[in-house]
Each structure stands twice: as C-alpha cells, then as structure tokens.
Amino acid sequence: MTQYQDTGEATQTELGHDTVQRVVLEMPATPAYVALSRLTIAALANRAELDQEVVADLKVAVTEACSLFIEAGDVPREAAAIRVEFEVGEDRWTISVIGPLAEHGLVGAGDQAGLALVVIQALADDVETRTDGLTGIIRFGRAVR
Amino acid sequence: MKDTYRALIVDDEAPARSELRFLLNRHARIKVVGEASGAEEALALAENLSYDVVFLDINLPDIDGIEVAARLAQGADNPYVVFVTAYSEFAVRAFEVSAFDYLVKPVTERRIDQTVDRLLSTLDATARPTQDQHSRLERLAVNRSDKTVLLALHHILYFQAEGDYTRVVAQGGSYLANYSLKSLGERLDSKEFFRCHRSYIVNLSHVSEIISLPSNTYGLQLADERKTVLPLSRRQTRELRKRLEF
Numbered sequence: 393m394t395q396y397q398d399t400g401e402a403t404q405t406e407l408g409h410d411t412v413q414r415v416v417l418e419m420p421a422t423p424a425y426v427a428l429s430r431l432t433i434a435a436l437a438n439r440a441e442l443d444q445e446v447v448a449d450l451k452v453a454v455t456e457a458c459s460l461f462i463e464a465g466d467v468p469r470e471a472a473a474i475r476v477e478f479e480v481g482e483d484r485w486t487i488s489v490i491g492p493l494a495e496h497g498l499v500g501a502g503d504q505a506g507l508a509l510v511v512i513q514a515l516a517d518d519v520e521t522r523t524d525g526l527t528g529i530i531r532f533g534r535a536v537r
Numbered sequence: 538m539k540d541t542y543r544a545l546i547v548d549d550e551a552p553a554r555s556e557l558r559f560l561l562n563r564h565a566r567i568k569v570v571g572e573a574s575g576a577e578e579a580l581a582l583a584e585n586l587s588y589d590v591v592f593l594d595i596n597l598p599d600i601d602g603i604e605v606a607a608r609l610a611q612g613a614d615n616p617y618v619v620f621v622t623a624y625s626e627f628a629v630r631a632f633e634v635s636a637f638d639y640l641v642k643p644v645t646e647r648r649i650d651q652t653v654d655r656l657l658s659t660l661d662a663t664a665r666p667t668q669d670q671h672s673r674l675e676r677l678a679v680n681r682s683d684k685t686v687l688l689a690l691h692h693i694l695y696f697q698a699e700g701d702y703t704r705v706v707a708q709g710g711s712y713l714a715n716y717s718l719k720s721l722g723e724r725l726d727s728k729e730f731f732r733c734h735r736s737y738i739v740n741l742s743h744v745s746e747i748i749s750l751p752s753n754t755y756g757l758q759l760a761d762e763r764k765t766v767l768p769l770s771r772r773q774t775r776e777l778r779k780r781l782e783f
Contacts, residue, residue, distance in 0.1 A: 427556060427643060434555035445772065451559050452775050510747055514755045514774040 413480040421472035421491055426458045429476045436480055446536050449515040454487055456508040457530040461491025488531040493523060538661045540727050543570045543587060547579040548594040548621065557592055557621065560649045565779045566657055576600035583609055588616055589660055595622040603627065606634045619652060674724045679705055679712035694759055695767055696721055696738040731780055733757055734768045
C-alpha cells in the first residue's frame with residue numbers, strides 16, 4: 393500500500409539568472425503526513441545551507457497551508473491528497489500547496505483559516521490563493537538570502 | 538518555576554533534528570538552546586551550556602546514546618533525558634538509565650505534546666525560582682511632573698523605545714520611564730507582555746485584533762479608544778502564534 397508518493401518530479405528551470413530546482417511531494421490529506429512537508433524543507437534547506445530562522449518560517453508556513461486543506465476538505469480523508477511543490481532557487485523559494493476544499497472554499501472555513509493565512513502572509517514575501525472547483529492552491533514565495 | 542526550560546537536541550540526522558526543533562518550538566516554554574550531531578559534540582555542548590532536558594537519539598555514530606545519557610547524568614545539570622529513536626527494542630535499557638520518556642520515530646505532534654506537558658509539570662514541581670522572578674515587576678514607577686506615579690501593569694497598553702528611555706503608554710496617559718526597553722522586557726511577565734517589534738512591547742490582554750497593513754505586513758490593534766496599531770515584525774509572528782496558541 394502506498395501511503396505517500398514522492399512523484400520523483402525534480403526538474404531544473406532557469407528563471408532569470410537563478411536556477412530553480414523543482415521538487416514535488418504528494419501525500420494523503422491527514423495530519424500524520426504534514427511532517428513530510430517539513431522534512432522536505434529541512435532536507436532541501438540543509439543542502440542549500442539556509443539560515444535556521446528562514447527554515448523555521450518556511451516550515452511554519454507550509455504546516456499552516458497543509459493544515460488548512462486538512463481542516464477544509466470535505467472529501468474522505470483516505471481519498472484526499474495534498475500536493476506540495478517546492479521551487480527552490482538560490483535566492484528565493486516558492487512553495488505551492490494544493491489540496492481539497494470544502495464547498496465554502498478556503499477563507500470561508502472559519503476563524504482558524506483566517507489566522508492561518510495571517511501567519512502565512514506574515515512569514516512569506518508574497519502569497520497567492522486560488523481555487524479551482526473543489527481544489528485550492530496556496531502559493532507563497534520567500535527570499536532566502 | 539521558570540518561564541522557559543532549556544533543551545538540547547542530539548541526533549546524527551539533520552532533518553530529524555530540524556523536525557524535533559520545529560515540534561518543540563511550538564511550545565512557548567521550551568527553548569532549544571543547542572543541537573549536536575554526535576555524542577562527543579553533545580558532551581562538549583553539555584559542558585558549556587546550561588540546560589534542563591536533552592532529547593537524545595540512541596543510534597549515534599560515535600558513542601551509544603544510552604552511554605551518553607549515563608555520562609550526562611554525572612554532570613552538574615543532571616538533565617531529564619528523553620530518548621528519541623527509530624527502534625523500540627532499547628526501551629528497557631533506556632529506562633534503566635532513568636529516561637524521562639522514550640519516543641519512537643516518527644514522532645507525532647500529539648506524542649511530543651504529551652511528553653512536553655508531563656515534562657513541564659515535573660520541572661515546575663522541582664525547579665527553584667529564578668533570579669528573574671525575584672526581580673519581576675509588579676508595578677512600574679514612572680515620573681510625571683514633580684511626582685512619582687506607581688502604575689499597575691494591567692493598566693499599561695504598551696511600551697515604546699525612545700533611545701535609552703521607554704515611553705510607557707497606559708490607560709489615562711503616557712509617561713517616560715528611565716529604563717531601556719530591553720531591561721524592562723527582562724522584568725515583565727512573558728505570559729502577559731510580548732515583544733511584537735524591536736521598538737515595542739505590548740500588553741497582550743489589550744490586543745483586540747491582528748490586522749493587515751500595507752506591504753504584506755501585520756499589526757496588532759489595541760482595544761483602546763484610539764484603536765492604536767502596533768507593528769508586528771515577521772520574526773515575532775511565529776512567537777506570537779505560539780503565545781496565542783492559534
């Protein structure tokens with residue numbers, strides 16, 4: 393039984409002068425797996441020798457984003473998945489968290505969702521939220537140097 | 538009882554240390570003061586740092602973690618030891634060296650929360666008051682015109698740095714105090730007062746909202762008549778999240 397899936401999508405693209413590595417993680421939308429998103433950040437950050445404060449900010453933000461989808465999704469937990477895409481540049485990281493939504497969307501999920509977004513927005517340089525049917529996307533970027 | 542207790546993390550895998558640090562940092566009263574990737578490094582760190590608890594991996598590359606625990610127990614700090622390992626078969630040996638707890642990886646949030654809650658209860662029951670607590674402020678003396686006013690702390694809305702002095706803004710007026718913001722901060726109860734920005738300490742009981750400000754920044758709005766807004770620095774957002782437990 394596959395409980396989580398590293399899709400193996402690690403690609404490299406050029407954005408301006410910055411080489412961006414793309415790493416994708418797909419996992420069940422249950423609390424037990426949120427740690428995987430943090431461990432991925434830790435492993436990537438270790439390679440990039442990032443400052444611990446930046447790493448801590450990114451981990452809090454990704455945890456909040458994953459938790460929002462776990463709280464918001466109406467679909468059965470076992471069937472739902474969260475996809476986390478890391479775009480890792482020399483100077484800037486962008487993380488997209490894609491997951492299931494309830495019918496009322498992301499922000500409508502209550503005060504807890506509002507506070508979680510406040511935390512993400514405070515820790516990131518820019519945040520974008522989008523919905524596509526019953527799928528939501530939280531994408532945030534952060535300068536890491 | 539202390540406001541915070543100091544922790545060391547010993548694990549040879551950097552991501553494991555990082556995750557444990559994240560899980561512990563969710564607890565406002567636990568401060569991770571050091572990390573080591575091996576036994577020798579841990580023993581050297583323990584000699585140079587004061588700490589209350591060590592979260593210790595058993596499978597270390599140089600010396601067995603249980604042996605490390607036995608050596609740490611002989612030191613001046615005699616810390617509580619929480620073993621964190623991928624294997625359950627060492628549990629009996631671990632408790633023979635007086636382990637406080639034994640966590641099997643992957644450590645869940647709920648499991649670490651249980652350990653920390655129990656740890657804090659035990660530490661609170663045994664720790665002696667710190668010097669900080671003896672000198673903690675209960676009322677603040679400030680000068681106004683030709684008299685000295687004693688302000689009750691719960692009337693104070695916030696403190697603002699003004700060079701080497703501090704502006705004290707309270708219900709009913711503002712005063713200049715002859716202390717630096719840093720020295721004041723050290724004598725305030727960290728459960729009530731929060732350093733939201735390098736120039737401000739706010740009384741959390743007077744905060745009514747967290748509001749969005751231009752340039753993707755946030756502020757703390759107070760419940761006073763003027764609806765004062767104080768800046769919230771990015772660095773302190775994580776800390777505030779812990780403090781408010783939202």
